[in-house]
Amino acid sequence: MGHRYKVREIAQQSGLSEATVDRVLHERPGVREDTRAEVRQAIADLDKQRTQLRLSGRKFFVDVVMQAPERFCSQVRSALEAELPMLSPAVVRSRFHFRETESVPAMLETLDGIRARGSHGLIVKAPDDPQVSDALDAVVAAGIPVVTYVSDVPSSARTAYVGIDDGAAGATAAYLVDQWLGESTSSVLVTLSHDTFRNEGEREIGFRRALRRTASGVPRAVFDIARSSGLDDTVEDLVVEALTLHPDIEAVYSIGGGNVATVRAFERVGRRCRVFIAHDLDADNRRLLAERSISAVLHHDLRADARSACRLLMQAAGALEGVRDEPSPVHVVTPHNTPR
Template structure:
């Protein structure tokens, strides 16, 4: 089968003879591993150059559609805007459709009204109606990448985010290490149960704590909005005086801390997600113990890249899982 580049092109790029390149391409014996590596690097460089030519002068409009607390959407918006210039010589612009609380119907309607889009980065409910709306976009030629929470039954071209089940297990491990022999119960807070990613975190957390005998108390459907969150957490703490630990899946951590303060209750360990402005401050003040964080700019870059790959503008590269970082007050990233 002929290679996508001529032997002469690869040889020029690698600075090797055509005969040597030919031997490498046909996997003939007697070629050093270092020479094989040089040929493979030359081919990768040619792929990048071809991609640059495809991108030259092209314009792409990407829609970011998210139902999420504003503190998170603000952080992700800044990450996307910071990454857009990295796709030069193409001009990539983004439109943002962001809200904190709403219905599945609102999400479906927003997706249906997108016009002129070249791709969508989506944080949405894992509901059949949302999956159908994604399928309609894909059928019309608009690729969709789900972010932080997946809709796997849809035709989305990829998912970007951490291993949510693994994050929940990690949170349980940290809680157990901090509590030790203390028999405290644990409060787990979710923004809304229809988000698959949050459900996976909860399942991982509960499964890892199953043998500990600790009671787990759940608060959900506050959408991470502080006023609602504080009221729900106050009710849960009053009803469960043995709770002295928190795993915050869905945010609203300022409100959760305030509820403990209102009751004069001590929180021995508090594990949260995402390094937004609120969590940075709470970490510095010692009000939360650790944040499970992933680099939002790396997330944004990968999501945009997957869309451009799907449109044939960039060569296909395997998507690697997003690593989880455990951030404490002593290793806060300086660039946030």
């Protein structure tokens, strides 16, 4: 057990004698387990008090940069704004820089502006591109810690990545598709917003790999649509084209969004989608799930991710300790267990 505090401090916090605390700290025999637990709790309380004092009066300005459809950006904004008051006694303010379509030059311009202006931290969803990685390195070199969010840029000097295990999420989607299709040899359509986002690529790899090793053993063709930006206007025509070229497509794994458009595309060609697996509980997916137009949603808690991202940035500034960047859990949501 660490000796971060004087025996007297721990004794005052726990209400135990200094002699008892000393025996616990040095792991000497003759001390009851509940007494040892009291000492551990006292140290944890002192840690919390020290953190509160360190945070008191601290102000952090955090920039949030995302290239994603507006429906997802709105979710992220709501999640972050709901979490910021919970970071008290520190005061955290956010500045949002959102763009719907993928553009490396636009991302570079935004990152350069933040580097020049200054910030206490950057939360970013960006393409995994060498130029973007270099720009993030320049932001970090300017003293601004970076947390990649939802999609990683691992070659950069970012502090941490906050998001799900995308390969495992893709494998989960493959498991669900195989269970629903059973012995059918129907093909599967995978839709992506853009092939430069690392999270989407890892989901697709995980999906394809797991689909080749499913319990049914049925071989299935997989076709993909990329560079749709996840926008309904773009997605619908691309899906119609794919359905026309491949009449045996009866399942969809939507990685990049545009699910309203995908449902419309099946309706346009008069075909049934037997299995539809999507990501994220935005307003569109909630409605489609309730209508049974999609089968299941792979969901993770964006508020928990936002809280983790902010705490990692605060830790990089020396205001917190012990914050770890662990993958967010993925939940399979059906019409029967949709959270509020």
